Amino acid sequence: MNTVPIYNRLSLIAVFCLCFACSAYAQKLDVVKGVVFKKNTPTTISFVTITNLNHKMPDVQTDELGSFHIEVALGDTLLFKKSDYSPQYIVVQTYVSQSVYMQPVIQLNQVTIKDVSKKQEINDALNDYKKKGQFYSLNPSVGSVLTSPISGLYDLFGKAPAQARKFRQYTQQELERIEINKRYNKPLVKQITKMPDEDLDSFMLSFTPNIEDIRVWSDYDIIDYIKRSYAYFVKNKESLKVEKLY
Template identity: 40%
Template structure:
């Protein structure tokens, strides 16, 4: 009798596993977080089966899936998201607008810029009006100020102002680049972590001239393409060792 019960239990468990592994039609909707606007034409990909679908005009999609599958949801100007299917219930996916991820970096950059502007004002209050680079017109005998000219060239405060101005220009350039290429944004759009993430940030940090006309979409595109190159290089290096 005990053997019969055990046999029946095994049958039930086996059937349960079969049911669990069966495909079903998953229904879902893609919504922008915060605005609750339904997102049309979002791309939904089942990573296991490589099958895809697109959300319709009201954000709804259907896709064959299994319990345990991972879906990748993508939409231009919104942050990609991966979702693991845990039940066969209808799925609601919230995507975050990419620009919101840049807000914190932008605020930090603006705060730093304000601090540096304050330092420049302090130099002016201390007598360096030309940041150590006096115009030649100061040498003119008609309304010029030769003393100011030579003070700006050789004075200690103007020298510090001149050095700071070089630092200021460099930092402004970095602040603009950091809006589009920073640890937070890279972490959200790649699988890189730890030392690999730090090395990637150093190796693929773009120049200001590269980012000058970027939008959020361009930044995410650059990060993903560069991360693929980086991981491919790591993989090839490991294979040759």
Template identity: 40%
Template sequence: MSIKKHLSYIILCLLAFTTKAQQNTVQGIIYRINTSTRIAQVVVTNLRTNTVMMSDELGIFTIKANPGDTLLFDKSEYADLRHVVGSQKEMAIYMRLMTSTELEEVKIKGTTKQQELGEVMRDYRGQGSFFDGKPPALLFLMSPITGLYELFGKTPGRARRFAKFTKAELEQNEINRRYNVEFVKRTLNINDEEAGKFINYYMPSYEDIRVWNDYELIKRVKRQYQYYKVNKDPLRVNPFQVKPADTARRN
């Protein structure tokens, strides 16, 4: 065999090896540590490629990854886990439930804004604005002056407006906790700028966030992004011209 043929053979082998490496897929089962309990709906992220998958109801996951890639396993009430992919194509992952102290720290961080807003509402009540500015009918019989003050007074009006603002703030805070630039970047494998533009286009409602699990949220975001990619040029010209995918599908 000539040198030229030898080189051609070597190049073909290298190409075949590279293609195989690029298409490598690993799978595994996720357990609660020290038990045989499997964990469903764990978000699995390849930190190199930003590919995102989720474990099924049996705790089984499949994701594209090469040896040396780091996988991030994330689920509420469990401590985040990072695992470096080795040569094995099948793996067992063991996640640890957070301690009560760790859960309390997470809870404290998430409720800081709620506490701050609650303190302001208590200040309003301290000024005489009781019942969040919505007095029960019985209050007029018990104390007509207080009842009229609650209904028509300036402070109760401000309290009602602030209560409405508080509700909107807390709902938006809950949306931002799950749907944010980092989540969108990781789910769609896009950069900061593109993620920001997409978030400006699509924002799930509080009701959606409240009922969707992580798998449903990822599925909806991917579907909305496909629609956004097709229609983002018309959107740039007239943002009211194109409806979100869910709305367009219903119409």
């Protein structure tokens, strides 16, 4: 049986609480200043949220220059957070100024990389056509019809293969247009001719070179072609408009 009087136990508890309070008070708070940098650079980071995980006090933020000051006790852990950066934890071991470095987060839109070429996208679409239509070739030959009559005839006359061939024809034209536009485009024509904006679309529509020329022309050839074409355009602008109308 416990013979310690109740008042003695209360006294022990009171002493314990007093010691704990004194110990907590001994951990005095002081102000620590510092600057937050982007890791491996001299660039400072503004508006980083800083939380003292050991004391309940309002969060602080770095200013426009990345500087901060916060009340801490030695041994406190500070959490630095900002979107697009990995969280950074710092244990305060001294009251001198702190330099904190945060690592930028490299975010991908999806697990699969989206930087796929236009040509690859088109090839993927054609492969989907082939899978869904269950046909072997977009250009069936007479030999394929003879060696495999069912699949060969389907490739020739089936609806899905016909749609795929139309799609491929369209995408081939689209790829050629992109290739032409890399070397013959509105900014280039505008720079060389200084033509007014209202004439630019009409000129581009009438004098866009074909893909065979673009593939063999040098830059000088393209510039010379634009100059000669614009000279003709200026002299025959009205007649060209009539031709387009009809």
